[in-house]
Amino acid sequence: MAGGDDGGGKIDGGTAIENTAVEGIGNGKSPSPMEEPTHPPAPAALSKSAQKKLLKQQRYEAKKAEKKAQAKEQKKKEVERKRKEWEEALAAVPEEERLKLLESRKALRKERMEQRSEEKNAKFERLSRAREQGQKIVIDLEFSDLMTTSEIHSLVQQIMYCYAVNGKCETPGHLWLTGCQGEMETQLRTLPGFDKWIIEKEARSYIEAFEGQKENLVYLTADAETVLDELDASKVYIVGGLVDRNRFKGITLKKAEEQGIQTAKLPIGNFLKMSSSQVLTVNQVMEILLKYLETRDWKEAFFQVIPQRKRCEADPAGDGEIEEEGDEQPSESKRKCTEVPSS
């Protein structure tokens, strides 16, 4: 499973974690879920409110696709403008000056490449260390039969984001993908550099992969009674790899209970008042866990990952997971939340 190189080059282009992941997402070979409708047109059998919700979702997706195309066009224009500017600058100076400009540009490029290579090596070191001693976090990929192709695609984008964020962390987690097979695996394999990711890729279930350690498995689920207090290095935390807008409410709780493994929910309610449900997406949960590992402070982790700056507009019913289906910049869809006043 280990790779000599993490292959995260394409994911790793930006300066900030969020930008990094977004760039990586943009590099994905598979089509954007926005390029094809996520859902078929509203069938008459749907209830009025479900039809309304579906229409809203479709309008939202169309708008998102339009915005994405505009941004792409804008970027293209910007590259072209800069190229022209550079050529004009070169043409306007005498030969000797021109050579100097070319030389300094070459040196700058070299410096940037060296810097990138250093960053890549440092990331490789961090992720390799995490394999030895990092907090084990599993993404359970056994739900692919319950998702549409575009939902699987969204999940794949979220996993790519998780991997990118983990790679940027000072204290990365030791990430596992279990139940990684079928359509899920096929789509993951389309990600650039996926085969070189420093992550455990397991076709087996987590029960098999962690045989003999059942008492250490903790399934994270918003439906659990137990509230997570802290992260215990000896435990293996499992996140349900599911994009379902919570139509399979309670499915992970049921699965864990049937398997006789512990469950816990994030202590969101202790720190935040949410504008809607506390069911988060896979990448948000992962980001919160990673932030907590870094800060050992839940409040800090929640506020960094779920800031107040955006309303949860696309989920008016408030019973689905946060509106964020992979192709969108995960950071764009933050849930509205406020701090719980301390009594």
Ligand SMILES: C[S@@+](CC[C@H](N)C(=O)[O-])C[C@H]1O[C@@H](n2cnc3c(N)ncnc32)[C@H](O)[C@@H]1O
């Ligand atoms: C989009 S949710 C899936 C919701 C799904 N209906 C279920 O029953 O889990 C993706 C995963 O993130 C994790 N998750 C989401 N919100 C959580 C919370 N508030 N506390 C703990 N885990 C959470 C769970 O592991 C969940 O399976």
